[in-house]
Amino acid sequence: MRITTVLARILALKQTRILDVHLEPEGLVLDAAPTTRVPICSGCLKRVHAVHDTYEGRRWRHLDVAGMRLWLRYKIRRVRCPRCGVTVELVPWAEAQSWFTRDFEGHVAYLAQRADKTTLSDMMRIGWATVGSIIERVVARLRPGDVLDGLRFIGVDELSFRRHHEYVTVVVDHERGAVVWAREGKDAATLGAFFEELGKERCAKLEAVTLDLSAAYIKAVTEASPEARLIFDRFHVQRLAHDALDQVRRQQWRAADADEKKAIKGTRFALQKNPWNLTDVEQGKLTDVQRTNRPLYRAYLLKETLARILDGGQVNVARDKLHDWIGWAARSRLAPFRRVARTIKKYIEGIVAYVATGLNSGRSEGLNGKIRTITRRSFGFHSASSLIALIHLCCGGLTISPVHR
Ligand SMILES: [Zn+2]
Structure with missing residues (x-):
C-alpha cells in the first residue's frame, strides 16, 4: 500500500485527497487537496469557476501522529464569486478563518472542557490565546440553536474579568442547570439584547428571574417580562x-x-x-x-x-x-x-x-462557582468572546467526544 493511501486512511478526512508526504524538520507535511476540482466560495458555499489567484503552500495543523506534528499543505485559491466578490475557497478539512483542521479544534475543545491550561497547551503545543479562538469556532459549530426554548426559571448575573475592568452578563436556566446566553457588558441594553433574542412569546412564559439588586438588570427584566417574578439572591x-x-x-x-x-x-x-x-x-x-x-x-x-x-x-x-x-x-x-x-x-x-x-443549597450555586472558576482560567485570552465561548463550552451542556479512529 502506498504511504499516501495509508495516511489518507489514518486521517480519514472527508472529501480530501493526500497527494504527497514530506518529512520536514518541524514535522510531517502532507500535500492535500479537496476531491472536488471546482472551488467552493467560503462566503456562500456555492461552486465558483472563476479563480482569482492562488496562495503558495498554506498550512493547517492537524492532530499529531505518534507525537509528531502534522500539517496539511495546499495551494488554496481565491475565487471571484458573483455574490461575495473575491473570497477564499472553502476547504473540506477546516473552517474558512482557521489554520487548524476541525479534528484538531475538536480535540482542543474536548481538553478545554476537562483539563487545566498548562496541560492543554503542553499537550497540543499551542498558546492559550489560540485555544480561545479555537473554542469560539467550535462552540459556534456545535451549539444547538434552540437553547432559549422552554425557559421558565432563569438567573441573570454579571462577571468581571481582566482585573475587573470588563464585564460579561450571563443568563442561566435554573431548571437545566446550564448557561443559555452570555454577552459582553452589564447594562440594561446588554440584558435587553437577551430578551430581544428571546422574543415576546417566550418572554411571556418566564415565571421567575433571579438577579442582583442592580437597577440596570431590574429595568431590563421588568420591561421585557412584567409578569415574571423578581427574586434577589x-x-x-x-x-x-x-x-x-x-x-x-x-x-x-x-x-x-x-x-x-x-x-x-x-x-x-x-x-x-x-x-x-x-x-x-x-x-x-x-x-x-x-x-x-x-x-x-x-x-x-x-x-x-x-x-x-x-x-x-x-x-x-x-x-x-x-x-x-x-x-x-x-x-x-x-x-x-x-x-x-x-x-x-x-x-x-x-x-x-x-x-x-x-x-441556596441547589445546583445553581454549584454552577455559579463553576462559571467563576472558568472566568479565572480565561486570563490570557484576547477577548471577551473567548471567555464567553469557554463558558458555553463548560457550562452550556455541550457534549464533545475525543477524536478516535
Ligand atoms: Zn460567494
Missing part, C-alpha cells in the same frame, strides 16, 4: 451589607485618634468573616472593637443579623424579621446601612421570595 443582598460594613470601618478609621486606630487596625477580615470561622486572634480583635468602637460593632451586628435572617426558614417569619432589621438599620445612625435598609425595603418581596425557592 442572598449573596447579592449580603454583599450590600458587607460593602456597608466596610464603608463604616473606613469612616471610623478616618475619624479616629491614634489610640482608637489601634483597635480598628487589622479588623477588616475579622469583621467580614462568619463568626464560626474566626481565629482566636480575630475573635480578640472583635472584642476590642466591641469595647472601643460602638458604631463599628453595631455595623458588624447588622451584617451578621441580616445573614442569619437570609439563612432561610419560613417566608412570613423572614419577612417580619427583615422589617425589624430595616427599622434597626434606619435608626442606626450609620448612613451606609440606612441606604441598604432603603434598598431592602424597596425589594423586600423579591428578597423574601428567595428564601422560598430554597436555591
